Amino acid sequence: MEDKFYDEIAQGYDSLHMAEQLQKMTMIIADMGADIPKKNEKLLDVGCGTGISTSVWNCDCTGIDPSEELIEIAQKKQPKKKFLVGQAEELPFPDKSFDVVICITAVHNFKDIKKGLMEMKRVCKDRLVISVLKRSQKLEEIEKLIIINFKIKKIIMEEKDLIFLCGLRQPPGTKHA
Numbered sequence: 001m002e003d004k005f006y007d008e009i010a011q012g013y014d015s016l017h018m019a020e021q022l023q024k025m026t027m028i029i030a031d032m033g034a035d036i037p038k039k040n041e042k043l044l045d046v047g048c049g050t051g052i053s054t055s056v057w058n059c060d061c062t063g064i065d066p067s068e069e070l071i072e073i074a075q076k077k078q079p080k081k082k083f084l085v086g087q088a089e090e091l092p093f094p095d096k097s098f099d100v101v102i103c104i105t106a107v108h109n110f111k112d113i114k115k116g117l118m119e120m121k122r123v124c125k126d127r128l129v130i131s132v133l134k135r136s137q138k139l140e141e142i143e144k145l146i147i148i149n150f151k152i153k154k155i156i157m158e159e160k161d162l163i164f165l166c167g168l169r170q171p172p173g174t175k176h177a
Helices: 003-035 068-077 113-123 139-149
Strands: 042-046 060-065 082-085 098-104 124-133 150-157 161-168
Touching: 003 098, 003 124, 003 150, 003 161, 042 113, 060 068, 068 082, 098 113, 113 124, 113 139, 124 139, 139 150, 139 161
Parallel strands: 042 060, 042 098, 060 082, 098 124
Antiparallel strands: 124 161, 150 161
16 A cells, blocks of 8 residues: 555544554453563554554554654654654564564555565564454465464454464474573
């Protein structure tokens, strides 16, 4: 999807999506249990939009989105959190920079889904939440990539999304620490 589309709808984004996104976040938090990030942990929100899905966490949060307008709104709403313009396929962070990586209803918009998912995996230490729009024409492709590349802990069947609570797969021959 064209980055400029979200710039054009930025001012009305929250009125269109806030209630729905907060409902998803409530479900995710309820199902994460002990995997909820602690106050001293770092979370990355990929495709953060105006920061709706970033707002619910009480930890060190960073949001990234390709839309300059959405990032501007997110930063104004949450000045204590970090937001930057960028692509999921080229995350500007070192390996294993974040304890938790979330991507809420955004992965279907990635220019290169596999590359975006691999970047999320690269910067993540061990916990991921990936929410996928059920009506996306790319659902099957995304689902396969998630199954192949991540350890699925739980799948939440939300009204409009499939939500995957994941961990990282251990390379063959390694043991959990």
